[in-house]
Amino acid sequence: MSLEPFQKSAALSLGVELELQLVNTHDYDLAPYAEDMLRLMDKIELPGSVVPEMTSSMIEISTGVCQSSAQVLGELTQIRDSLVKSADKLNIAVVGGGTHPFQMWHERRIYDKPRFRELSDLYGYLSKQFTIFGQHVHIGCPSADEALLMLHRMSRYIPHFIALSASSPYVQGHDTAFDSARLNSVFAFPLSGRAPFTLTWDEFTAYFDKMTRTGVVKSMKDFYWDIRPKPEYGTIEIRVFDTPLTVERASALSGYVQSLASWFLREQPFMPAEDDYLVYTYNRFQACRFGMEAVYVDPATGEHMALRDHILQTMQRIEPDAEKVGAAAAVHLLRGSVERAHNDARWLREVQYKERLLAEAVRQAAQRFRGSV
Template identity: 25%
Template sequence: MTKLQFNGSPRPTLGIEIELGLVDRQTMALSSACKRLLEHLPDEKGEFYKPELMQCCIELNSDVSDTVADARGDLEKKLRTVQAACDELDLGLWWGGTHPFSRWQDQCVTQTERYQSLVELLQEMARRLITHGLHVHVGVESGDKAVMICDRIMQYLPTLLALSASSPFWQGRDTGLASQRSKIMEGLPTAGLPTLMRNWSEYVWLVNHMVETGFINTIREIWWDVRPHHNFGTVEVRVCDMPGNMDDVCGLAALVQCLVRYLSDEIDEGTYQFDCHPMMIRQNKWRASRFGLAAPLVNSYNYRSQSVPEVAEKLGRQLRDVSQELGCEAELEHVVAISKSSNGAIQQRAVLERTGQKTEVVRQLIEAARI
């Protein structure tokens, strides 16, 4: 069996990955233009600007940062570079979990050996992955701690999904959901909520088992909503839809960073692990994907329903000291503001109601998100 070395971090460092759709500025439809765009970017593009499975998407990665503000400054610099290249190519950057009207059947797969083998393995389940998400990495000391945090943070994942939900449309239709992306991702055999793991050894065994039996090609095909990342030495939270703007990205990143640090401190202090039934998390995740900010989330301690604003306010109070320590108090407060106002799903539907045109949804929100 392959031994996986967890490259732990002594500090709760932060890394942010954003996936943005590429659209034709004339039609507002998705455009398989990633290869052309990458050719217009700096030489270090392989490290910070990356193609995804589908050519209509580009991924931007921040440097390893100590604070949310540092990560934001780095991402905004890279975004300006990408925006300038897009302007030359008459492209726009779409901030949302799914595109309002483009069809997955019309999109092109990125021509690499890895992505071709992935499509061969997963067939249509891979071809319809025209989705965009926000991934947040937070450094932790050890693999065992990363696995424990993955288990403890799961009860907070539905709240993160409700706050970030930005994919109400699919194949040109309003799905009735706030996050269609989360349902598409759950169609993959190694996505959605992770399985029970008690320590790093069990995680390594599970990964090796899946590779050796041909269930997956590589460890990179584990797309759980939260997972340990051994190369980076992080807990990676992947449940979020791609939010509609940088303010929301940074607010959600702050919430994730604070939660990981808070749970890490709990583990160090010897706090007893509360046994939250997996069905409670699954139920709340469904509510978040269906209703977004209007979701009634069931409290796993007293089994009473709480609104997303109530949950967000409670988290804001609970994590205030941690946010001050990490220098992200303002960004964490923005999460409470999101819960009381709107997320991407609400904004997209509002533009459609005003204009009656899905092209205007794309056009107006692309302009609103520009740095």
């Protein structure tokens, strides 16, 4: 199968997908209500879409093509409000967060859809362990070559995205000591990690053709990279974010991505190099494990610094671009949480420390998602 041509898209346009948890309101464990939710949501006219995910206790919502993070927020809020109303009818709740804190993977059911059944046959128990919840941000690129340049520039900021969105400290009832444990599950898949270092679409096409000749991949969907090109949309898709606990934070993260992309296009601040990836896995691990308290190694200089300092320096540098694309409020919201070293993982831990009951942490997270706290 040959690679699709890279479609035209408006530079810096945005699209956001959120994978969400469906929980019962008895003990706040995951509940297999995706089909019922989709049936109810199908009757409501909404921007974007609501679709099933790998297991039947998850759904994915997505915006349409947006021009700003404010538009993203408007669309996500509209979808969220409809989701909450539908969930209330079913006596269930919808929750953000990168993992459900105490669900048991072996109790999950694969959603009855050909692709999910095929993946289950291929990946075995990993498919049920893939009951994890992420945010994906698409950013429109002017051309295929510029998309690859954008992808490899964004790779330096992967630790930012992980620490700012981290919301998966608990797995199967235990504190993992990670702020984002979700990404450890993604790493189990053979085609995860980073994209190959190619800076032209011709080079990338040659790589894709080699991979399809091996029979290992059939399409771009088979790559679980942290960032991947999406030629059918004319975008790159950043996939390392945990699903935040609120749509406000989800849209703010898209504004941060858009501001960075604007800076890259306007200033061309640095040329990516293969050597950037020497510290990539280390930086990624640090952000997953320690969140806002992580260490960041600058790939260009080798300097070690606090990740929080690197994020704050970057936010200052992209301020004109945040203003230009209408994301100043989004970046301001995130800056406040960096200054306080407070992300959603920390919020969940604080609730659990106070309540000593993970089900209560999920209940409060459900209230938070619906905008009640």
